[in-house]
Amino acid sequence: MKTNEFSLLGTELGLTAYGATLCGVVDGWPLTLWNNNVNHVHLIVDRKRDSALVKQINAVLKTWGGKINSWVGNMLVITAASKKKAQGSASTYIQFCVYALGHAGLHPLETCPYCGGGNCDAAALTGKGYRPVHYRCLQAEAGKAHNKADINRENGSYLLGVLGALIGMLVGTIPTFLTVVYLEMEYSILFALIPICAYFGYKLFRGKMNKAALIVSILMAVLGVFILNFEYIVFSIMREYGFSFSEALSFVPDLLRDGEIWAAIAADSLQEFFFSALGVVIAWGLISRTASGAAANADAALRLAQPYGQRAAAPAADQAGAE
Numbered sequence: 001m002k003t004n005e006f007s008l009l010g011t012e013l014g015l016t017a018y019g020a021t022l023c024g025v026v027d028g029w030p031l032t033l034w035n036n037n038v039n040h041v042h043l044i045v046d047r048k049r050d051s052a053l054v055k056q057i058n059a060v061l062k063t064w065g066g067k068i069n070s071w072v073g074n075m076l077v078i079t080a081a082s083k084k085k086a087q088g089s090a091s092t093y094i095q096f097c098v099y100a101l102g103h104a105g106l107h108p109l110e111t112c113p114y115c116g117g118g119n120c121d122a123a124a125l126t127g128k129g130y131r132p133v134h135y136r137c138l139q140a141e142a143g144k145a146h147n148k149a150d151i152n153r154e155n156g157s158y159l160l161g162v163l164g165a166l167i168g169m170l171v172g173t174i175p176t177f178l179t180v181v182y183l184e185m186e187y188s189i190l191f192a193l194i195p196i197c198a199y200f201g202y203k204l205f206r207g208k209m210n211k212a213a214l215i216v217s218i219l220m221a222v223l224g225v226f227i228l229n230f231e232y233i234v235f236s237i238m239r240e241y242g243f244s245f246s247e248a249l250s251f252v253p254d255l256l257r258d259g260e261i262w263a264a265i266a267a268d269s270l271q272e273f274f275f276s277a278l279g280v281v282i283a284w285g286l287i288s289r290t291a292s293g294a295a296a297n298a299d300a301a302l303r304l305a306q307p308y309g310q311r312a313a314a315p316a317a318d319q320a321g322a323e
């Protein structure tokens, strides 16, 4: 289905777009629509797969060229109507699908996935599909996600985070150093490990998980390339002159003060910086999946929630729906 047709379908049925899907309640059935030809209507029903029921429902859906595509646990998926047999608008087909399920004696699963209780008062997008929930449970879930984010915001420490990132960065240089020393090869891609290890160090030491985590990872990505080159220099001094590690280390303060060495490393390390930057991109992906990311998802679920179950309790609304 073309994108504009799909969004028109959403408007006709009163559904809300979420990513590539539409979700909402149609004739008392919470459901999700996927815009592809195989997995079209996703519903959570109150029965597990029943072959006799599948036959019975398919016999009805066949008139539109649709059928039950899968029924795993309580998740039932119905295919789209076939172009040849479609007898009317796409929205009529969706209504026909839920009618066919109701006619076969199925109902939406009215068990809240969070507390396991009944008498749900809202429909919402959960990790297990768009389905009836308790609004208070959904709020509690969002509250938990926000708490987690808040705890990190309040208790996280920049200082400890930077310390952890430094240690992580040093650990991240080890694989490259060892491959150079023992295999005499340099795999530039290993430079990506430097900011990734720095990020994990930052997280492990309870650094505040906000943009600072990214900035620290970038700084460590740059610093790590220099540190690694200084590690090589120290190692070369040991090997060339037969110095011990502590003797070689005594040269380091002089090396660090020498601006020319820094400049030479910077000029020689374009490729290393490139792969280190790649690691920053990966670290950024990890950062966006943190507590504040989970809180944002929970907020989205709250926004997509709508009242559910009141229709049966309020006859006035029922009459309005029947007109």
Ligand SMILES: [Zn+2]
Residues within 6 Å of the ligand: 112, 113, 114, 115, 116, 117, 133, 134, 137
């Ligand atoms: Zn609940």
